[in-house]
Amino acid sequence: MTSSIYLVLDMMNDLVHADGPNGKAAYGEQVRGRKVIENTRRAIDKARAAGVPVGFVRVGFSPDYRECPPNSPIFSGARKNGIFKLGTWGTETHPDLGQKDTDFDIVKHRVSPFYATSLEAILRANGVKRIYCSGISTNAVVQATVREGHDRDYEIVVIEDGCCGMSAEEHDNAVGGLKRFCKLTTSNDVAFE
Template sequence: MSNSIYLVLDMMNDLVHPDGPNGNGPYGEQARARNIVANTRAAIDKARAAGVLVGFVRVGFSPDYRECPPNSPIFSAARKNGIFKLGEWGTQTHPDLGQRNEDFDIVKHRVSPFYATTLDAILSAQNIGRIYCSGISTNAVVQAMVREGHDRDYEMHLLEDCSCGLTTEEHDIAMTSLRRFCVVTTSTDVEFN
């Protein structure tokens, strides 16, 4: 069995589905322009074929937003806009990605997939040494995943064409800095092992 996992980050309906609140906004536009849903599905299928575990990381809060930091510039609008509510359609993984029951499902309440989540326990229990990742947005959750994974001594691989930011410029700037911390590849070129 592989000692790798492919983590798909925040590819939720609230952020990337055309019917979600951000579907017609910058995230949705970037996701469509970069074809990240289809690219990510292709990468997931490749990972499964190679025997690599798959996990989905989602941001979400209880219906009363008890975990939501009220002074956070990035999360404070969630309550006002009624988004990122766990148990609702918006926090489900985009249906075209084909999430399965056996996939790992990690819920986070902050930007980092490691902070106050089950991720550490999963990686340890599965003897993971290599993390492939991608998602939305490149300059937030993806950047946090790569940098923290690197500092925890994981071999990090980032699928560039399965990630996007609010703008092309944000994505490109994030990618420039992330190349120092990971192997950058694409859904076409990645060799899962």
């Protein structure tokens, strides 16, 4: 059994698909410009070849948004814009990433994939000691994963070219702040163990 997992963070249609609400906005531009979908798929294929399990983390809410925090600056637009509704196309993982039924599917209602989710139980049950991760946005879910994973004593490896923010500057600033808490690599260089 491997002691690693690759977490693909918030790579959902609402955020990264060209036909999604953010596809024609800042995120879409960064996703395409940085080739985030292609780089993430390369990393997923390498993880599978190495026998490392893959987990897809998705943010989502019930159709009535009962779990959505009403005063959250980051989630206040979800209810208003009708996005991040579980059970809809928007909260499905981008189809080009090839999610399988055997992959872990972790649904969250906040920025952190650790908060009130099944993630910790999955990591413990599978003896995970190292978390590889990538996704969007770098300064939200990736940063939360790195910091919280670090403080839970996991070794964290960020696949940097599978990440982006709403701008190159936002991404670069986030990566700069993460360097002390994780290892950085790329989809070409990552060696899944």
